[in-house]
Amino acid sequence: MTAIVEILSALFLLMGVFLFLVSAFGIIRLPDVYTRNHAASKSSTLGILFILIGTLLYFFHEHGHVDFRIVLAILFIFMTSPVAGHLINRSAYHSGVKMWDRSVQDDLKKGR
Amino acid sequence: MSFQILLNVILAVTWMFLKNEFDGSTFIIGYVLGLCIMFVFRRFFKDRFYLNRVIAVFRLLLLFARELISSNISVLKIVLKPKLDMRPGIFAFETVLRKDWEITVLSNLITLTPGTLVVDISADNRILYIHAMDIADKADAVHSIKHTFEKAIMEVSK
Numbered sequence: 001m002t003a004i005v006e007i008l009s010a011l012f013l014l015m016g017v018f019l020f021l022v023s024a025f026g027i028i029r030l031p032d033v034y035t036r037n038h039a040a041s042k043s044s045t046l047g048i049l050f051i052l053i054g055t056l057l058y059f060f061h062e063h064g065h066v067d068f069r070i071v072l073a074i075l076f077i078f079m080t081s082p083v084a085g086h087l088i089n090r091s092a093y094h095s096g097v098k099m100w101d102r103s104v105q106d107d108l109k110k111g112r
Numbered sequence: 113m114s115f116q117i118l119l120n121v122i123l124a125v126t127w128m129f130l131k132n133e134f135d136g137s138t139f140i141i142g143y144v145l146g147l148c149i150m151f152v153f154r155r156f157f158k159d160r161f162y163l164n165r166v167i168a169v170f171r172l173l174l175l176f177a178r179e180l181i182s183s184n185i186s187v188l189k190i191v192l193k194p195k196l197d198m199r200p201g202i203f204a205f206e207t208v209l210r211k212d213w214e215i216t217v218l219s220n221l222i223t224l225t226p227g228t229l230v231v232d233i234s235a236d237n238r239i240l241y242i243h244a245m246d247i248a249d250k251a252d253a254v255h256s257i258k259h260t261f262e263k264a265i266m267e268v269s270k
Contacts, residue, residue, distance in 0.1 A: 019184065022187075022188050022191055022192065023187075023191075025191050025192070026187065026190075026191040029191060029196070030191070030196070032200075034200060034229070034231070034243045035198075035200055035245060037229060038190075038227065038229055039191055041223060041229065042180070042183050042184055042187050042223075042224065043184055043188070043191075045180065046180055046181065046184045049180075078176070079220075082219075082223035082224055083220065085223055085229060086219060086223055086229065086231075089229055089230070089231045089243060093231050094232075099200065099201075099202075100200060
């Protein structure tokens with residue numbers, strides 16, 4: 001039982017770290033703010049979630065009770081991280097950051 | 113909805129008085145029993161049975177989780193592909209939702225869907241401007257927003 005829980009939580013931690021790695025790669029590789037934001041706002045959210053779930057599992061097994069602060073943290077990250085991504089994109093657009101030159105469509109320019 | 117919850121709490125407290133035991137577990141049992149009674153009498157409430165709404169909220173949360181995972185897989189594919197050959201762009205999407213919180217939830221969901229991110233919302237709250245990682249997926253994204261997310265949100269709010 002101990003081994004199973006340890007392996008499971010280690011797996012969750014590793015997946016979280018892997019997602020962080022991918023989002024870091026994405027931030028370096030992708031061409032402009034908007035596409036970079038895709039990597040930053042999605043992969044890191046799920047990465048944090050996985051790491052917290054791994055921690056939750058481990059301490060649940062170790063101490064025998066669920067640490068509700070971790071559950072709260074998961075909830076808040078779930079709610080706030082998309083908002084942050086949206087706001088970064090929005091302020092980038094309004095302060096005139098150019099899109100990648102291979103971008104094909106910009107309905108927002110027409111809409112304003 | 114708040115009236116129904118209040119009624120349910122009153123039923124639970126009544127059960128506690130009947131049992132003459134004032135602890136948490138009796139309250140929970142009373143609450144569940146009250147829920148059963150209210151389910152039987154659900155036709156006589158003016159608005160719909162509130163458990164339906166609770167279930168709809170849970171559905172929405174599950175949808176959130178599923179979209180988060182699938183969007184991660186798609187971003188992962190794009191980032192790790194050796195050649196960057198996607199064609200990003202911003203497209204307009206007209207929403208049928210009207211209330212402020214509905215639009216907030218919808219744009220959060222869109223941000224979590226594969227390859228899409230809300231950039232701006234028009235002043236009259238009707239049009240969402242969505243940045244797509246690959247404009248070729250636009251039809252797909254619009255379809256899933258229209259038929260999955262908006263429906264799930266309306267299920268909660270109706």
